[in-house]
Amino acid sequence: MKKLLEIKNLSAGYDNNIVLENISMEVFSGDFIGVIGPNGGGKTTLIKTILGLIKPVSGEMKLHISKTNIGYLPQVNQIDKRFPISVIDVVRSGKANSALFSSFHKNTEEKEKAESLLAEMGISAIRNKPIGELSGGQMQRVFLCRALMNQPELLVLDEPSTYVDNTFEGELYLKLKELNEQMAIILISHDVGTISFFVKTIACVNRSLHHHPSNIITEEQLTSYNCPLQIITHGNIPHTVLKLHDEHDHHEHNH
Numbered sequence: 566m567k568k569l570l571e572i573k574n575l576s577a578g579y580d581n582n583i584v585l586e587n588i589s590m591e592v593f594s595g596d597f598i599g600v601i602g603p604n605g606g607g608k609t610t611l612i613k614t615i616l617g618l619i620k621p622v623s624g625e626m627k628l629h630i631s632k633t634n635i636g637y638l639p640q641v642n643q644i645d646k647r648f649p650i651s652v653i654d655v656v657r658s659g660k661a662n663s664a665l666f667s668s669f670h671k672n673t674e675e676k677e678k679a680e681s682l683l684a685e686m687g688i689s690a691i692r693n694k695p696i697g698e699l700s701g702g703q704m705q706r707v708f709l710c711r712a713l714m715n716q717p718e719l720l721v722l723d724e725p726s727t728y729v730d731n732t733f734e735g736e737l738y739l740k741l742k743e744l745n746e747q748m749a750i751i752l753i754s755h756d757v758g759t760i761s762f763f764v765k766t767i768a769c770v771n772r773s774l775h776h777h778p779s780n781i782i783t784e785e786q787l788t789s790y791n792c793p794l795q796i797i798t799h800g801n802i803p804h805t806v807l808k809l810h811d812e813h814d815h816h817e818h819n820h
């Protein structure tokens with residue numbers, strides 16, 4: 566197993582606001598880590614730290630692979646859909662040193678890779694559509710293709726199931742399981758119940774970080790991790806959802 570990155574006693578945040586405090590974590594090839602935690606707990610900040618977008622206030626983040634070997638699928642709501650670019654060009658732009666915006670516009674290998682990823686994801690038919698015209702599920706597929714352009718050793722996904730229907734969510738997780746045979750995956754999600762069927766380990770982020778060494782996590786562990794989650798059981802399957810703010814919602818989700 567190859568160590569891809571290590572975070573040691575790291576604190577990070579924005580201006581004077583410390584969001585992650587004294588966290589440590591290691592990621593190895595073959596890992597499939599589900600990152601859970603409450604809103605504002607620091608999940609996206611952890612990802613930004615891993616991607617080198619924010620510098621730690623203290624402690625260290627050591628990347629043992631090149632940054633271009635990290636594939637990143639951002640939250641779809643952070644993407645400006647008005648940007649005039651077609652599906653195929655979004656995918657191609659995922660290639661490090663892409664020829665897309667240079668005068669050397671013809672890079673056949675790059676184009677072929679993009680086309681084969683679109684085909685693999687079953688979306689070749691929309692290759693020339695402007696991204697502004699796509700559904701949430703199509704958009705996620707396109708950005709997943711983009712994240713795979715460099716054949717990454719580590720794939721990082723920030724809540725990929727937020728704007729997609731249940732069918733696509735299931736398909737996506739199965740696809741990730743398949744991809745996990747070739748690359749490590751870090752998946753942020755609010756729904757530990759769903760992801761625990763697919764991930765190998767769970768990291769709970771709530772200012773602190775606890776990397777739990779399995780995909781099954783008990784209420785006691787979550788409480789000791791200071792992660793406000795509730796576990797309910799459907800038959801023999803442990804099902805966990807984020808603790809909801811209001812009782813009404815709570816009952817609706819506990820059907």
Ligand SMILES: Nc1ncnc2c1ncn2[C@@H]1O[C@H](COP(=O)(O)OP(=O)(O)OP(=O)(O)O)[C@@H](O)[C@H]1O
Binds near residue numbers: 579603604608
């Ligand atoms: N660019 C920024 N500038 C200042 N504060 C920020 C910035 N981005 C995030 N924060 C703050 O950092 C804290 C952690 O945010 P972060 O987005 O990492 O949490 P999260 O766990 O990903 O939340 P969510 O589940 O809502 O996506 C929040 O209090 C947020 O307001």
